[in-house]
Amino acid sequence: MVSKKHYIVLIAAIMLLVVSCVPENEFENTPKGNFNALWTIIDERYCFLDYKNEEYGLDWDKVRKKYSSRLTSDVNNIGLFEILTDMLSELRDGHVNLYYTADVGRYWSWKDDYPANFDMKLVEKYLGTDYKISSGIYYKVLDDNIGYLYVGDFSNTIGESSLDAIISMLSVCNGLIIDVRDNGGGSVENARTLASRFTNKDLFVGYIMHKTGPGHSEFSEPKKRYIETNKYHLRWQKPVVVLANRGSYSATNTFVSDMKCLPLVTVMGDVTGGGSGMPMSSALPNGWSVRFSASPMLDVDGNHIEFGVAPDIAVSLDKEAACNGIDSIIEAARNHINSLLQ
16 A cells, blocks of 8 residues: 555656656757756746745746846857856745756855854754764753754654664653754655654645646645654654754755644744755756756645745844853753743
């Protein structure tokens, strides 16, 4: 029997395969041909054109006119790369990249235009030298008997036995802090594996859609996404605080959105960085590769989370406290958990 999780992955793969069959050999390997190929790939396959038109007035036809005016017949690769990267930046999407042998076009304003609300040196101070590491997760018991996990990315495979060991080691704690600040993402499956340890039943957490045609609004019906509980492994039954900031992106953005659906979880810190589109890649006639968002994820209310997930309790990093080695966001999380125990 196919699980909900694997069914969604299978449908995603099929839909992306169908969409990727758009022929690209109709464009010549010239500056104009590569420009038109890239514009068309985004026009027909990118999944947020309608949404971003509503949010900030993105008009992809006007974008074409704006940047095609910069093209010249003798433009070199460096100049063409700059034009194409600037055009893609109009999408305001960190999942959109243009790959050229000499550079990678990227949009980082989703993070760089906001306060960091994170300092790894402070995290290292809280971890000390006696912390433990399992599946890339750093963890320890803080001096007020609250467990602390720092998950720096979701690229490392998170093993079920590792999570059993972590939960067992922290079972004496009164609560748990999961710090995913500056976690730029990785595997959605790893994020879901971690989230599954905080529910006792399969939990509906949102939707995913897939492009079904070249039209901006041609999508499949929203498919429900679930966190599937793991009944054969340890699960956490006490208060949890998830710490997030603008650097919490992509799979981490989804993780935070999913964790907000759990009754014992409070999200604190800043709005996440977003990045809710499942990415895919295509190629230009000159061999350059472009990555772009193809399948949007929505929250339980059917709202886009492309531009981030708001915390339940907003907390900023206090600079004066930071100078004294204190992370005010971690401290706020500790105070919140301790208040629930009174």
